[in-house]
Amino acid sequence: METIKIGMVGYKFMGKAHSHAYRDLPLFFPKSIHPEMKVICGRNPEGVAEAAKQCGWKEYTTDWRGLLERDDIDLIDINAPSDVHKEITIAAVQAGKHVFCEKPLALTLKDAREMLEAVEAAGVKHMVGFNYRFAPAVMLAKKLIEEGRLGDIYHFRAWFLQDWLIDPNFPLAWRLQKDIAGSGSHGDLGAHLIDMAHYLIGDITEVIGMSDTFIKERPLPTNMTGLSATVSDNAEKGEVTVDDATLFLARFDNGALGSFEATRFASGHRCTNSFEINGSKGSVIFDFERMNELQVYFTDDRADVQGFRRVLATDPAHAFAEAWWPPGHTIGYEHTFIHEVVELMAAFREDRQPVPNFRDGVKCQEVLEAVDLSIEKRQWIKISDM
Amino acid sequence: METIKIGMVGYKFMGKAHSHAYRDLPLFFPKSIHPEMKVICGRNPEGVAEAAKQCGWKEYTTDWRGLLERDDIDLIDINAPSDVHKEITIAAVQAGKHVFCEKPLALTLKDAREMLEAVEAAGVKHMVGFNYRFAPAVMLAKKLIEEGRLGDIYHFRAWFLQDWLIDPNFPLAWRLQKDIAGSGSHGDLGAHLIDMAHYLIGDITEVIGMSDTFIKERPLPTNMTGLSATVSDNAEKGEVTVDDATLFLARFDNGALGSFEATRFASGHRCTNSFEINGSKGSVIFDFERMNELQVYFTDDRADVQGFRRVLATDPAHAFAEAWWPPGHTIGYEHTFIHEVVELMAAFREDRQPVPNFRDGVKCQEVLEAVDLSIEKRQWIKISDM
Amino acid sequence: METIKIGMVGYKFMGKAHSHAYRDLPLFFPKSIHPEMKVICGRNPEGVAEAAKQCGWKEYTTDWRGLLERDDIDLIDINAPSDVHKEITIAAVQAGKHVFCEKPLALTLKDAREMLEAVEAAGVKHMVGFNYRFAPAVMLAKKLIEEGRLGDIYHFRAWFLQDWLIDPNFPLAWRLQKDIAGSGSHGDLGAHLIDMAHYLIGDITEVIGMSDTFIKERPLPTNMTGLSATVSDNAEKGEVTVDDATLFLARFDNGALGSFEATRFASGHRCTNSFEINGSKGSVIFDFERMNELQVYFTDDRADVQGFRRVLATDPAHAFAEAWWPPGHTIGYEHTFIHEVVELMAAFREDRQPVPNFRDGVKCQEVLEAVDLSIEKRQWIKISDM
Amino acid sequence: METIKIGMVGYKFMGKAHSHAYRDLPLFFPKSIHPEMKVICGRNPEGVAEAAKQCGWKEYTTDWRGLLERDDIDLIDINAPSDVHKEITIAAVQAGKHVFCEKPLALTLKDAREMLEAVEAAGVKHMVGFNYRFAPAVMLAKKLIEEGRLGDIYHFRAWFLQDWLIDPNFPLAWRLQKDIAGSGSHGDLGAHLIDMAHYLIGDITEVIGMSDTFIKERPLPTNMTGLSATVSDNAEKGEVTVDDATLFLARFDNGALGSFEATRFASGHRCTNSFEINGSKGSVIFDFERMNELQVYFTDDRADVQGFRRVLATDPAHAFAEAWWPPGHTIGYEHTFIHEVVELMAAFREDRQPVPNFRDGVKCQEVLEAVDLSIEKRQWIKISDM
Incomplete structure (x- = not known):
């Protein structure tokens, strides 16, 4: 082929x-x-x-x-x-x-x-588009965890902060309508965090969440493409039927504690898709707005020079980096998709399922709905009950 | 007097x-x-x-x-x-x-x-020692909120991350014994976060938490002062009776959503006592490890120059700063206590109660215990029920 | 056409x-x-x-x-x-x-x-490939200067730091041979800094420089492509005939003072192509390793919230940004070339010379050689004498 | 005694x-x-x-x-x-x-x-007050160099940036009058950089500088204390007789190249007293505005986790730190003086000269005047000729 x-x-x-x-x-x-x-x-x-x-x-x-x-x-x-x-x-x-x-x-x-x-x-073959897995800095985090260089994992915290809804006159775009979008910040942004958790830490066993829609009504749009839309003066208003922000706590199968937050109301944050992981031997921090970097800490560094290292994941030692430019020459958002397709094509060559695939998509959906249920019932929900 | x-x-x-x-x-x-x-x-x-x-x-x-x-x-x-x-x-x-x-x-x-x-x-007169309120950068955050420069508050998230328990051979110090310390990371570190939330945002109405003790047993210490202690080889072990980490979600009276995390197992973090606040008109971020700085964002900055400003709170425009050194000459941890005592003395001069006082101490305790109760009962707890 | x-x-x-x-x-x-x-x-x-x-x-x-x-x-x-x-x-x-x-x-x-x-x-039509001009964050700096938002310019300092020669066994690649490469760090990296200075600040009037070759001899390579090369054990050595690092001071026509440094021996820096500009009304800082960001400071910000803003140049208000992804979704090194070609094509449509063109190339070369001459003669050299 | x-x-x-x-x-x-x-x-x-x-x-x-x-x-x-x-x-x-x-x-x-x-x-016994040597983060840099952990030193660059003169109506304070102050930014700020260079790198052999006074005349002050002063409307003006900014290049006895800049016209910088050192085995970066931190890089870190570490010099492994607070609890400007006096007292106990002493003061003055002479003569000046 x-x-x-x-x-x-x-x-x-x-x-x-x-x-x-x-x-x-x-x-x-x-x-x-x-x-x-x-x-x-x-x-x-x-x-x-x-x-x-x-x-x-x-x-x-x-x-x-x-x-x-x-x-x-x-x-x-x-x-x-x-x-x-x-x-x-x-x-x-x-x-x-x-x-x-x-x-x-x-x-x-x-x-x-x-x-x-x-x-x-x-x-x-089936693949699902969790593209953020394919940032080389994220893949470095994965590698460090798999090699045991972070030790036992105690904490995973993740937050996806955007601010494009901060203006109350931003119109009622399709992403704010539950029947089309399914969900708001939770399904759009939180889904990426959950997949990242599955990828890096493993299965989640139970969750409890909290959610809100800060601006309940917005003007109906007259025209709309992608994330942008226009609104006329004196436009009629319609109800926002999705969440503006959803937070949840989680427990992982391996004992780690998780904290998740997705919001479109964090002014100043255009696309802060971040996580931090703390283990017995080290920690890592990622922020998509600086997607070429991973902050890495090791507990066994010499006592006088312990500190988070700002690793630029553009060296030959990093995933996919040699395909691009010399060290220090960064890549951007769109490259995550290219890497994703590299994996898709590799699955054909090696005749295996690509990763992430629909199993990962379903697992993500289980947690999304478990969080929704925990909000509705105001109690912890086990993923195994979904 | x-x-x-x-x-x-x-x-x-x-x-x-x-x-x-x-x-x-x-x-x-x-x-x-x-x-x-x-x-x-x-x-x-x-x-x-x-x-x-x-x-x-x-x-x-x-x-x-x-x-x-x-x-x-x-x-x-x-x-x-x-x-x-x-x-x-x-x-x-x-x-x-x-x-x-x-x-x-x-x-x-x-x-x-x-x-x-x-x-x-x-x-x-009565005062309680929540010293972190007295960092000038924190007081700047308070001022911005009170003047309405952050607008309506949507999010408060706070995390106090330390790592001094990451070594499983660290001994069973008194801070790890419930009968003396009362609580672990929650009462020690989380208490500061809760007071900060009360100071900056206002009353909390309900909470739900999660907690864990990652290392259940530790060697008994032979000698101990302050945060340090020694342990002999083959020391007997005793049970750790406090939490190593406690997280909780909260809802504030003004509608804001809160997220709190206190842990002594965040490797790489010596004393990351941080918060971020997102409002309709702006945001602020504080990290005690860089206690002279406040990151400040305004939504009404010109469209081409919006971004978090790194404000060094050492100018004459900042609280207490003129008592110290010229702009850019930073202060440290101990100065929070000096400022605290300035407030205490001012209360005598002005014949009023100092702030924070025992009312603030009780309010903090209410939330601490509500979180404990929510963990025990695995459900949301209203502060008004405490 | x-x-x-x-x-x-x-x-x-x-x-x-x-x-x-x-x-x-x-x-x-x-x-x-x-x-x-x-x-x-x-x-x-x-x-x-x-x-x-x-x-x-x-x-x-x-x-x-x-x-x-x-x-x-x-x-x-x-x-x-x-x-x-x-x-x-x-x-x-x-x-x-x-x-x-x-x-x-x-x-x-x-x-x-x-x-x-x-x-x-x-x-x-003629164009020369100074691609770094085309980073949107750099273009924001240009815009702020042109609009007078930085006021009178006092300082321009620029440094291009790399570390790929830090290993003394790195072979004698063609870039280290004067007859092929013409120059070392000065012509390779310093040329970019000089063009940036011309673009952002204007003409340089005089310069004085300093230069060194830290590792005088290197093993002859057996195979070589791009920036990489291999070397056999016991390889013969040849003389490095270009500079490893060149620094110079400069005075601009508008009175600003300039400081330039190009080196391939700055360990830890893969591609730190940076500048800072200080004016009477504000300052900007750029680092190519975080090429989507510009640090911006204004002296007329309110006294209590003055500080460098981290502006992510990915908003619709920023050059080229709307062609790409939503705000906060960053671009990379290769995008500077795409923008460069957009300018080249625009010059055809508008029937004008593209910018930068050979005039800019010659101006850059004038400064490069003036610096070389100042090093040889150990004295200040006027650009008008070149 | x-x-x-x-x-x-x-x-x-x-x-x-x-x-x-x-x-x-x-x-x-x-x-x-x-x-x-x-x-x-x-x-x-x-x-x-x-x-x-x-x-x-x-x-x-x-x-x-x-x-x-x-x-x-x-x-x-x-x-x-x-x-x-x-x-x-x-x-x-x-x-x-x-x-x-x-x-x-x-x-x-x-x-x-x-x-x-x-x-x-x-x-x-004689001591001179170069207090910045006594920041624990600076002392860590010294220790790393002395232990050879940075290898051969190639580059030292230092910059002391302030902005308190950016307002042209700031009055003609005594620090702006040569007969009292001796020098402007060069003697005030540059002196600290030169001492730092001597402390960390060693002797300077030759220099060439550049200097300017951007605002030539300023209103005469009516009242003045410390760094602040008041000025009346329609105040008469007097001539500024010191430099607003001085830059110079230097060569060190050990072969390293040096770059120095002192200015009071760097808007946005209150007290950016910084240096960076690049060696064959590593690099360090210091900024006094974050005086508890040292950025440290080692070339022999594993290939996939190389990066500048943000070391908080507040651990027991750091100079003076155990006298203060637990790790992560920072100190400030005034602590450099306390440490300075600790050294002074230790010199009495051990009956030796304190360091830095008048020899260091004279060495600093040699470089200061050599730079002045190089500016006057527009040529390189050897320190041995001073």
Whole structure:
């Protein structure tokens, strides 16, 4: 197999990120199997036509079901809004296609589980888009933990802070409507934190959360694309039906204590996707706004020179770094997607499931819903009861 | 009244910090009422004699009850171990003395409330030693909030991270024994966070917590002073009866969401006593390891130059700063105690209660016990039910 | 004119960076004139063939003179080693081609001036590759200065610190040989600082420098690509003929004082390309290792909240940022080249010279040689005497 | 000898800092010889009387010559303005007193050398007040260098940035008048950098400098104390006769390259007294605004975790730290003076010269004047020619 032929459904923010990843992969990872950008699919004919041209897709269509019938498509990349993930996924795998689906897998745990069953029944490859795992600095944290260099893990704390909703006149975008988005900060940002926890620490056993919607009503938008939207004067208002912020405490299977916070109301934070891990032999701190860096501390450093090291994960010793530029020459957000696709392609070459896959997507959804339930019931919820 | 005559009970870590504060105050705050260092009291005659000489107390004694009978003592400073705070306080105020008591006020909320009743019945002045309020950078945060420059407060998160217990062979010091210390990280470190929350944000309405003791048994110490202790090879082990780490979520009366974490197992953190506050108009971040700095963000800064400002709170515009050195010349931990005593002396001059006082001590204890109860019952606890 | 057809000479480190820029431009700047990747040229047939395939060039050749004769090439991109820049440039412009040449323009000021004369005589467009100008955070600094928000400029200090030569067994690569590289840290790293100074502050009037080669001899390499090379045991040694570090002081035409340092011996610094500017109304600090950030200070901030702001130049208010991802999603090294090419394409659309162009290249060379002369003569050298 | 009896001449900024050091020393360093605060001396009777009371001196006088005749004075502490250092010093040592003189020793190198001759002829102990050496983080840098942990030193760069003159209406204070202050930023701030270089790296062999006075005239002050002064509207103006900023390059005896900058026009910097050292095995970075921290880098750290460590020099492994508070509890500016006096007292106990002493003061003055000469002559000046 020389290339993997891609059909992609969705062409907005994530569609652009994925397109770019497919496009850049051969330049920086020439030994990888190459993705072939065959068809892009979207509901709006003009929009998808323009996206096809801009991003370099050979064809475009508005008929995703038609796409599934084509023999010259190996994998369906699904980054359309979350409420259609399930339908497209199940149809795709029943048509024998491999799938690469953006997070969150689905609006509910039940749906996510059905999707997992479907992909496993179909025996295809499946990946879920938790792209932050693929920052080299995060992969360094993973490596240090796996090698035991942090010792026993006592604490995992993670916070994803944004501030794009701080203006009460920001309109009621689709991300603020539960029926389309499924969830607010919890599902959008918290999901990334939960996946990071699973990746780095392991299973969560129980949770208890707290949530709020600070601005209950917002003006209805007149126009909207991606994260931006416009609003007219004297616009009518509608109800915000998702959470502005969700926090929760968690206990891990290995005994570590976890603390999680996702909010869109942390003024000054554009995209502070951070975690800190404290173990018996060391600690690490990550902040996505400085995504090339990992702060690393070891308890066995000489007594007079103990301190957090600012490691720039751009050296040959770091994951993916040699594919890029000399040490100290940093990479950005979009590179996480390129690395993600490297993993996807490697799974084909090695004939294994890519990681993270739908199992990880379901696990994430279990915790998301357990937190929601704990908020509703005002008590601790065991993940095993979900 | 020209001076306040002090009798101090306790002479270890806090005793030294308080002594130094009394000693330095006249040099830097010459217009303040001066404290007069009359008598220091402790159980060990050699120890207290040496402390008296070293710190500059005129007399020493091992008889704290005798101290209360003297006419030439105005105020009793209590920084002996927490388990004797109540007895000494109540006897002191019944003898007509003012009291300045280290935190925590007592081992239990019940005791703390009795102490508050006693000081109020006696009509004396009472102060509690939440010294971190007196860092100029913290006082700047308070000022910004009071002036409305942060707008409505959405988030308060606070974490007090230390790592002095990370070595499993660190001995079973008194701070690890519940009957003497009352609590572990929660009462020792978390208490400071709770007081900071009360000071900066206001009342907490409900809480839910999580706690753990990571190292259940430790070697019994052979010798011990302050935070250090020695342990022999093959020492017997005893049970650790306090928490190594306690986390909790909280809801404030003004609608803000709170997140708290206190731990002695965060390797790499010697004394990270931090908070972050996010409001509709701005945010602030404080870290005691860089105690002269406050990170400040305003949403109404020009769109192209928005960002957290690193404010060094050493300018004439900052609290207490003019008493010290020129801008940029930083102060340290011990200065928080000097400022605390400036407030105590000002309360005498202005004939009012100092702040923080026993009311603040009781409020802190309410939250501490509510968290403990929430851990025991595995559910949210309302502070009004305590 | 719909596209600009590119013929590129050189295919190593810079060749890859340029190729990627051409390749990504249409995706993120669809309204720009598009570059068309026609022909890539290099000396090694296998190497250039592979590069063509990997980078997406339609054709490849080993005959750069042949390239100049083709009608279907508009612009020659020259990123071959510095010692051939002059010959190729002059031939290219005489053949009527536009040129985009990597820095440094040439090995000597005399050559650089001949090149400038040639391009001006030919009436073609010419650009020089000072890519660091195109970091959005740097462009924010430029904007603040131009708007007068920093006031009168008193100080410019710049330092480019790397550490890849710290190992004395690192081999004698071509960058350490004066006849090929022209210069060491001074021409490689210092050139970027000088251009930054010209861009942000203006003309330099006089300089005095100091230089050293710390490791005089190094093992001869057996194999070498880009910045890496291998060396055998007991390899013979050869003389290092370029500077390991060069520092100089400068005076600017506007009265500002300048300080410059370029070194490859600053252990711990992979690519610290930094500057700080102090003016009567404010200051800015930039560090390429955190290239998305600019530290900004204003003297007219309120007295209690003055401090350096950490501005993340990823907001819509910042140059190029809207072409990329939402605020807080950072970009990397390679994006500076994409922005550079956006400027190059804009110059075609607007029929003007791109900036920076060969005039900037010559000005940079004037200062580089003035510094060399000041080191040789041990005295201040006026730029107007060069 | 149980105590050293001090007579101090001068009672303003430095007088307060020294008084505090004498006062606090017994509390934190009880095993040290104690200084005895006998007599404080100043020109203004009311001023010195108040200072005596405030700082805790037993007596005061306006007659410094009378002070020298007293048998009950062991050491004269001279922190009066620089223009009287010489006269007092020489008289004091001729009267058999030990001397502790603030920096700069004198207004000229000639005077400084006469002072050194005088103290050596008298056979007394002599110390000079380069207090920044005594920050524990600086002492850690010294220790790492001495132990060879940084290897061969290639670079020393130091910058002392302040901004208190940025306002052109700041009045013509005495520090801006050459006849009283001797020098501007160079002698005031640069002197500290030069001493730091001598302490950490060793002898400087040659220098070349550049200097400027940005604001040539300033309003004459009506009232002035310490660093503050008031100015009336329509005040007459006088000429600023000292430098606002001085930069210089230097070569060290051990081959290292040096870069120095002192300025009072770096807006945003209150007291950025910083240095960075790069060696073959590691690097360190210090900034006085975060004086408890040293950034430390080692080239032999494992390849995947190399990075600057933020070491908080408050652990038992750090100089002086055990005398203070538990790890993570920081100290401030004034503590450098306490440590300085600890060294002074230790010199008495061990019957040796304290360090830094007048030899260090003269060496500093040599470099200061060599830089001045290099500016005047516009050429490199060898220190051995001074």
